[in-house]
Amino acid sequence: MKQTGIVYHKDYLKHEQSPMHPESKARLISTLDFFTKKGLFDNPKIKLIEPTLASLKDILAVHHQRYIEFLKEESETGGVIDPDTTIPAGLFDIALLAAGGAIKAAQAIIKKEVNNAFAMIRPPGHHAKPHTGGGFCYLNNIAIAVRWLQRNGFRKILIIDWDAHHGNGTQEVFYEDDSVLFISLHQVPLYPGTGYPNEVGKGNGEGYTVNVPLPPGASDKCYMLVFDEIIKPLTEEFKPEFIAVSTGFDNHFTDLLTSLAITAKGYTEMMSEAVKLAEKLCEGRIFAVLEGGYSITKGLPYSMLGIVVAMAGLDILIEEPENYMDELILVKRDGAYEIVKKYIDTVKKIHSQYWKCF
Numbered sequence: 634m635k636q637t638g639i640v641y642h643k644d645y646l647k648h649e650q651s652p653m654h655p656e657s658k659a660r661l662i663s664t665l666d667f668f669t670k671k672g673l674f675d676n677p678k679i680k681l682i683e684p685t686l687a688s689l690k691d692i693l694a695v696h697h698q699r700y701i702e703f704l705k706e707e708s709e710t711g712g713v714i715d716p717d718t719t720i721p722a723g724l725f726d727i728a729l730l731a732a733g734g735a736i737k738a739a740q741a742i743i744k745k746e747v748n749n750a751f752a753m754i755r756p757p758g759h760h761a762k763p764h765t766g767g768g769f770c771y772l773n774n775i776a777i778a779v780r781w782l783q784r785n786g787f788r789k790i791l792i793i794d795w796d797a798h799h800g801n802g803t804q805e806v807f808y809e810d811d812s813v814l815f816i817s818l819h820q821v822p823l824y825p826g827t828g829y830p831n832e833v834g835k836g837n838g839e840g841y842t843v844n845v846p847l848p849p850g851a852s853d854k855c856y857m858l859v860f861d862e863i864i865k866p867l868t869e870e871f872k873p874e875f876i877a878v879s880t881g882f883d884n885h886f887t888d889l890l891t892s893l894a895i896t897a898k899g900y901t902e903m904m905s906e907a908v909k910l911a912e913k914l915c916e917g918r919i920f921a922v923l924e925g926g927y928s929i930t931k932g933l934p935y936s937m938l939g940i941v942v943a944m945a946g947l948d949i950l951i952e953e954p955e956n957y958m959d960e961l962i963l964v965k966r967d968g969a970y971e972i973v974k975k976y977i978d979t980v981k982k983i984h985s986q987y988w989k990c991f
């Protein structure tokens with residue numbers, strides 16, 4: 634029987650920058666309650682996996698030693714990276730546990746304990762660069778897991794980052810590397826202000842960074858178009874041995890930090906497409922890592938359930954409550970689809986010199 638792993642540890646609830654910070658423990662608490670109510674943890678297709686701490690060797694494969702020393706020292710009494718990213722006392726071990734959670738998701742697949750896995754971890758990671766954290770992130774969890782995979786026999790890895798924000802940290806880690814194809818879909822303009830189609834990688838990595846900007850109001854239909862026109866053909870040409878997904882949930886139409894218009898059903902469809910690609914090209918090896926998403930009771934529980942349903946092939950209908958669906962009309966913009974088409978054309982034009990499919 635096929636099984637999907639959910640990597641989780643109660644210590645992920647210990648991290649708190651301040652009681653009002655949007656990257657809060659409530660993000661996981663509300664979703665776990667919802668999963669329990671839906672009987673997810675009693676389902677034989679779901680396996681709960683406990684993570685362990687990432688090792689120093691694991692994180693030094695991505696981050697500079699000076700930054701790691703800084704993070705460790707500041708974690709003893711508390712410190713600051715940027716106004717959105719403070720270092721609460723005790724942060725270092727929780728950040729190691731988050732990175733270790735991403736590694737564990739990949740490891741459980743290799744060991745054939747599960748077919749695929751979702752790391753429900755925090756703090757998130759995709760804004761963390763080799764020399765510094767930022768944007769609520771300290772260690773780049775997905776990059777650390779990808780480097781771990783590369784030390785364990787897998788070379789060509791695809792990272793799809795569909796968090797609403799550009800995965801600038803992950804981009805920087807792999808910018809000059811042709812072994813990792815990094816595709817990021819994100820709202821522009823928005824933090825961190827990067828992620829334009831002309832950022833394509835450098836040196837050996839030229840052509841292996843693909844940025845697809847999306848306008849405010851982009852809906853499920855827009856994302857599916859990007860899948861059909863960009864992600865599927867590129868993935869088939871690249872032929873990855875593993876797929877890693879940075880799944881933020883801040884593209885949900887109720888998210889307060891962004892202006893995108895994805896529904897929980899949209900997330901389910903996107904993950905189903907990613908799973909299909911993994912099944913076609915790399916024996917189903919795919920793991921997803923939690924990044925952002927701040928709509929505690931609306932976006933997060935339903936969308937995260939959608940991801941798990943798609944990965945495990947569960948017979949659960951993803952239907953969001955009617956009482957907040959009105960908000961979708963306020964966020965969705967009809968003109969967004971035409972803008973997305975233009976962005977797609979730009980991406981194809983720029984990348985046609987690197988990829989036959991364009």
Ligand SMILES: [Zn+2]
Binds near residue numbers: 796797881883925926
């Ligand atoms: Zn985000």
